[in-house]
Amino acid sequence: MKKRKKSSLRGPKGRSNLKKEIASGASSRPFFRKGGASRPRNDGGVSLPASLRDVENHYCAGCGHGIIHRLICEAIDEFGIRERVIGVAPVGCAVIAYDYWDFDVTEAAHGRTPAVATGIKRVLPGNIVFTYQGDGDLAAIGTSEIIHAANRGENITVIFVNNGVYGMTGGQMAPTTLAGQKTATTPGGRSLRREGYPLKILEMIAVLPGAKYVERVSVHSAQETLRAKRAIHKAFKMQIDNKGFSIVEVLSMCPTYWGMTPIQAADRIKNEVSTFYPLGVIKSC
Amino acid sequence: MAMRKLLMCGNEACGEGAILAGCKFYAGYPITPQNELTAYMAKRLNETDGVFIQAESELAAINMVFGAAAAGERAMTSSSSPGISLKQEGISYLAGCELPAVIVNIQRGGPGLGNIAPSQGDYFQAVKGGGHGDYKMIVFAPASAQELLDHTYLAFDLADKYRNPVFILGDGLIGQMMEPIEIRATSDERRATSKPWALTGCRGRKPNIIKSLILAEGALEEHNKKLQEKFNAMKSVETRAVTHNIKDSDIILVAYGSVARIAKAAMEKARARNLKVGLIRPVTLWPFPDKLIGEACARTKKFLVVEMSSGQMVEDVRLAVNGRADVEFYGRMGGGIPSEDEILQRIEALA
Numbered sequence: 238m239k240k241r242k243k244s245s246l247r248g249p250k251g252r253s254n255l256k257k258e259i260a261s262g263a264s265s266r267p268f269f270r271k272g273g274a275s276r277p278r279n280d281g282g283v284s285l286p287a288s289l290r291d292v293e294n295h296y297c298a299g300c301g302h303g304i305i306h307r308l309i310c311e312a313i314d315e316f317g318i319r320e321r322v323i324g325v326a327p328v329g330c331a332v333i334a335y336d337y338w339d340f341d342v343t344e345a346a347h348g349r350t351p352a353v354a355t356g357i358k359r360v361l362p363g364n365i366v367f368t369y370q371g372d373g374d375l376a377a378i379g380t381s382e383i384i385h386a387a388n389r390g391e392n393i394t395v396i397f398v399n400n401g402v403y404g405m406t407g408g409q410m411a412p413t414t415l416a417g418q419k420t421a422t423t424p425g426g427r428s429l430r431r432e433g434y435p436l437k438i439l440e441m442i443a444v445l446p447g448a449k450y451v452e453r454v455s456v457h458s459a460q461e462t463l464r465a466k467r468a469i470h471k472a473f474k475m476q477i478d479n480k481g482f483s484i485v486e487v488l489s490m491c492p493t494y495w496g497m498t499p500i501q502a503a504d505r506i507k508n509e510v511s512t513f514y515p516l517g518v519i520k521s522c
Numbered sequence: 523m524a525m526r527k528l529l530m531c532g533n534e535a536c537g538e539g540a541i542l543a544g545c546k547f548y549a550g551y552p553i554t555p556q557n558e559l560t561a562y563m564a565k566r567l568n569e570t571d572g573v574f575i576q577a578e579s580e581l582a583a584i585n586m587v588f589g590a591a592a593a594g595e596r597a598m599t600s601s602s603s604p605g606i607s608l609k610q611e612g613i614s615y616l617a618g619c620e621l622p623a624v625i626v627n628i629q630r631g632g633p634g635l636g637n638i639a640p641s642q643g644d645y646f647q648a649v650k651g652g653g654h655g656d657y658k659m660i661v662f663a664p665a666s667a668q669e670l671l672d673h674t675y676l677a678f679d680l681a682d683k684y685r686n687p688v689f690i691l692g693d694g695l696i697g698q699m700m701e702p703i704e705i706r707a708t709s710d711e712r713r714a715t716s717k718p719w720a721l722t723g724c725r726g727r728k729p730n731i732i733k734s735l736i737l738a739e740g741a742l743e744e745h746n747k748k749l750q751e752k753f754n755a756m757k758s759v760e761t762r763a764v765t766h767n768i769k770d771s772d773i774i775l776v777a778y779g780s781v782a783r784i785a786k787a788a789m790e791k792a793r794a795r796n797l798k799v800g801l802i803r804p805v806t807l808w809p810f811p812d813k814l815i816g817e818a819c820a821r822t823k824k825f826l827v828v829e830m831s832s833g834q835m836v837e838d839v840r841l842a843v844n845g846r847a848d849v850e851f852y853g854r855m856g857g858g859i860p861s862e863d864e865i866l867q868r869i870e871a872l873a
Binding site: 322339344345385 | 546547549573575577578579581582583585586587588589590591592593594595597611612615619721722723724725726729730731732733734735737
């Protein structure tokens with residue numbers, strides 16, 4: 238954690254009082270506040286990617302969304318595609334991703350994100366279209382859309398954020414909630430017999446010929462975040478090179494609904510979540 | 523340019539209307555009795571360098587249309603009753619995000635899976651807002667293959683004009699029936715509509731955002747007020763209806779779509795028997811021609827509404843009449859089609 242604070246990959250929000258943040262939760266906080274106009278910014282003197290707006294974020298302390306938003310923006314800047322890119326935001330904690338991203342964005346109905354992206358990309362094949370989806374959006378209500386978009390080999394990039402809970406609605410069980418994990422709707426812990434098994438949707442997608450690049454990464458440490466950055470970079474490169482459907486699953490922390498401090502949450506990914514959801518390239522064509 | 527005359531089923535005519543209107547994107551899912559439309563779009567969009575996608579579901583289809591519309595393209599989807607139920611969420615999002623698109627419902631019998639025979643049981647769903655939230659759509663009620671073409675053609679212009687979905691409410695009868703159609707326009711006549719709000723990449727401008735999530739205090743109410751102003755503007759200029767003999771009638775029939783053709787034949791039979799019968803055929807079901815019906819109450823004290831439903835449009839007729847005349851209803855359901863003689867019997871009973 239100490240290492241991460243020094244990293245240039247830290248989320249767009251600066252240092253905060255973590256205990257206070259966790260105690261207060263996200264709901265009482267403004268959705269965003271305009272920050273200073275100059276770049277570089279932040280107390281750490283960190284410069285922002287041009288594609289990332291200079292605003293304070295609404296995510297809880299220790300949440301991975303800010304980091305992942307930033308990695309996407311860095312990739313977009315590195316490819317110089319900010320004026321060609323079109324993002325599709327999900328329903329979930331990241332629904333207002335357009336408040337952070339400084340390029341064209343639409344929201345999609347819950348789970349229909351890949352269908353919306355399909356419509357955009359087919360009409361504008363020269364643009365770079367990506368979806369940003371949570372585990373509820375992609376692996377529960379939108380299972381059909383992601384499988385079929387992958388199977389059609391849509392030339393889009395999918396960033397799939399797996400934090401194992403429904404954050405926006407109050408921490409209910411997600412399709413990716415681990416066995417035994419306590420959530421608002423599994424107060425005694427997820428029972429495999431009652432609720433079934435955590436869904437490994439990436440492994441399902443990997444068997445489809447239409448899916449060309451499938452990798453699982455994490456943002457629980459600086460080292461893993463660098464790997465995540467490379468994976469997101471590659472997922473955009475695949476699209477730029479017209480190679481077809483790419484998906485990067487990013488294991489991400491939800492300290493608020495895991496009932497942990499940010500450090501404990503990062504450790505949980507390292508010790509527990511990544512054991513069930515192994516990191517690495519699943520498929521690369 | 524010379525007029526072309528073709529023999530087509532209504533579903534194909536609808537597709538041709540879309541192609542003539544410059545529709546470049548169609549996503550759909552098979553369901554009877556509208557399959558000829560989907561197949562026609564697959565063929566014609568291939569010929570016109572458009573995009574056709576057979577989607578994995580109605581949910582995906584309407585949201586692919588959402589994406590295409592967001593990217594500024596003229597886009598359409600079609601289905602029949604159960605499939606249209608699945609599209610309602612997407613239609614609400616289109617309206618909330620102010621995206622233009624054309625949605626076609628070739629109705630079949632319901633509720634549930636029902637059957638594949640013609641029906642008008644989806645009137646409430648189309649006209650009163652089948653999806654969630656306060657929104658309205660212009661709803662066309664074509665009564666022939668020709669009107670399926672003409673209304674679909676016009677629907678794309680109105681969708682772009684108002685940045686709102688436009689709905690075509692047909693039924694299996696006109697969808698399947700072969701009729702001669704005349705093509706007056708050519709697709710070359712279409713001019714690209716400027717869509718500065720579309721998502722095309724932010725080159726040379728500030729980023730565009732398309733969304734219906736509006737969280738700031740009071741902002742969603744303001745958004746709704748703006749939408750209502752737009753719906754009121756539609757109401758003032760987009761109401762359409764066709765009338766027959768309403769100046770001197772003791773009884774006015776009110777019917778739409780394919781039933782209106784049967785009602786017209788019944789009216790002619792009644793006139794041959796010296797019964798003063800007229801017909802009002804709403805061409806738009808929303809906005810509804812309530813003013814026209816209200817004015818007709820000054821002369822006519824009996825209305826007979828005929829539908830292929832248990833009585834849905836009749837509620838709007840009663841609202842328009844507002845107690846100033848008697849409103850009777852005759853309907854068939856579940857694929858039953860009212861015959862001329864059945865309608866004539868009701869006319870004679872009223873006379």
